[in-house]
Amino acid sequence: MKKIMSWLMLVVTLSVALLGGFAQPSHAATTGTEDSLARVKAKGTLVMGTSPDYPPYEFLVNRGGKERVVGMDVDIAKKIAKDLGVKLVIKQMDFDSLLVALETNKVDMVISGMSPTPARKKSVDFSKVYYKGGQSIIINKADKGLYKDKDSFENKSLGAQTGSIQYNLGKKQIKGSKMKGLAKISDLILALKSHKAEGVIMETPSAQAYVDNDPDLAMINGKFDLGSGENDTAIGFKKGSTSLVNAVNKSVDEITQKKLTKTYLKDAGTYMKTNTHNTSMWHYSGYFLKGVEYTLLITIISVFFGILLGILFALMRLSKMKLVHALGVVYIEFVRGTPLMIQVMFVYFGIGLFINIPALIAGIIAVSLNSAAYVAEIIRGGINSVAKGQTEAARSLGLSQRQTFQSVVFPQALKNIWPALGNEFVSLIKESSIVSIIGVTDLIYQLKAVQTATYKGVIPIVVAMIIYFILTFSLSKVLNHYERKMKHDA
DSSP states (O other): HHHHHHHHHHHHHHHHHHHHTTSOOOHHHHHHHHOOHHHHHHEEEEEEEOEEETTTEEEEEEEETEEEEEEEEHHOOOOOHHHTEEEEEEEOOOOOGGHHHHHHHHEEEEEOOOOOOOOHHHHEEEOOOOEEEEEEEEEEEEGGTSSGGGGGTOOEEEEETTHHHHHHHHHSSSSSSSEEESSSSSHHHHHHHSSOOSEEEEEEHHHHHHHHHHHEEEEEOOOOOOOOOTEEEEOEEEOOHHHHHHHHHHHHHHOOHHHHHHHHHHHHHHHHHTTOOOTTTTTTTHHHHHHHHHHHHHHHHHHHHHHEEEHHHHHHHHOSSSSOOOOOOOOHHHHHSSSSHHHHIIIIIIITTSSSHHHHHHHHHHHHHHHHHHHHHHHHHHHHHSSHHHHHHHHHHTTOHHHHHIIHHHHHHHHOOOHHHHHHHHHHHHHHHGGGTTOSHOOOOOHHHHHHHHOOOHHHHHHHHHHHHHHHHHHHHHHHHHHHHHHHHO
C-alpha cells in the first residue's frame, strides 16, 4: 500500500509540475511586451476561424468534388495573410464555438460576419469595421403579404444562428417571440421551409444571397433598433492582441464597402447558382466517403483504446485495495455522469488552454475515454457473472491468481459480455458523430457541408442515415457471427 501511495504521489507531483509549466505566463506577460503579431509571423501561419454557411461573407462551393471556402471574408483574410507575409489556414466550426476557439488559441482571428457588440468587446478585441450590413428577416414567399417588419412577428416562432446578435435582437425586440437557435443557417432555412419557424433573422447581404438563389423565399426589412456594433462587421481577436490588431487594421483601411458590395454580392449569387446546377447526392459522394473514412478511423482507434482502458478500470474497480478501487469508481461514475459532448469540448478547448491538441486527436481521446468507462462496467459485470466455484476449483488445481483469471475467468466472462460489448461498438459508430462540433470532418460534419453547399436539407440527412445503417448493420452481423461461434465452441 505504501508503495502504491508513493507512486501516486509521484504522478500527482509530476502532473502539477507539467501543468504549471504549461500554465506559465507567456513571454509577453513576463517581459511587459505584447507579442501576438510576432507569434503569428514566427509560426508562419494565420489561422482563421469561420462558420462557412453565410454568403456572401463565407460559404462552401464544390469544385471538382472537393469543398472550398470562398467569399468576402475569405478574400479579406487572404489579403491580411499576404500583407503579414504568412500562409492563411482556414478552420471551420460552428458559429457558437468560434469565440471559445479564439480564447483557447485554436485560431488567431475570427472572420465570420461577426458584429463588434459592446458585450463581445469585453472579452474580444476587434479590428476596424470593414462592412455594414443591416438586419433582415427571410420568410416563405407564400407568406409575403402577412409580414411587414419585426412587429408582425409578435408571438411567432423565429430562427437565428445560435450565439448571434440576430438571436438576441429577436429575443429582445419582438414581443412574445419564440426564438429557435440552430448552429447552421442551412438548418434554419430547412426549419423555415418546413414551417417550424415563421421567419429567419439574418444579415441583409446573406439574406439577399439566399433569396436570390431560392424562388420560394422572400426577404423583408426587419426595421430593428440597432445599437452600437449591431449593424457592423469586424474581425475578432483574442483579448490583448494589440500588435496583431494594429497590423490587420492597416489591411482593413485599404478595403472599401462599395467594392465589397459590388464584387461579393454578385459573386455569391453566381457561386450559389453554380452549386445548385448539380445537387445530386452522387455529385457529392466524395464528401460522404470522406466522412465515412473519418468516422471509421475514430471508431476503430476508440474501440482499441476503449477496450484497453476499460479492462484497466474494470480491474481497478474490482481491486481489494481501497484507493485503487476508489479511483476506478470515481473515473467510471464521472465519465458516465457527464455528456460526451461536454467531454469532447473539454478535451479540445479546456485542455487546449495548456496543450494545443488537433481536433481529430481531441475527438479520439474524448471518445476513447468515454467508451472506456462503459466497457469497464461491461467487463466488470461479466467477471462477476462467473461463478466463484470456477475460481476456487482453478486455485485448488494449483493455478496462480493470474493464471486463473487468464485461463478460466476471462474466457467465460468474454462469452457473457460479448453481446453487450458488441452493442457498445455499434453505439460508438453513432456516438462518434459528436466530434463534428469541434470541426472534425466525420460523416455528420460532411452532411452539414452538403446541406450548406446544395441548400437541400432533407436528402443529405436521408443519405447519412442510410450510410450509418449500413455501417452499424454490417458490424452487427460480424459480431453476431462470432457470438454464435462462441456458443458453438461452448
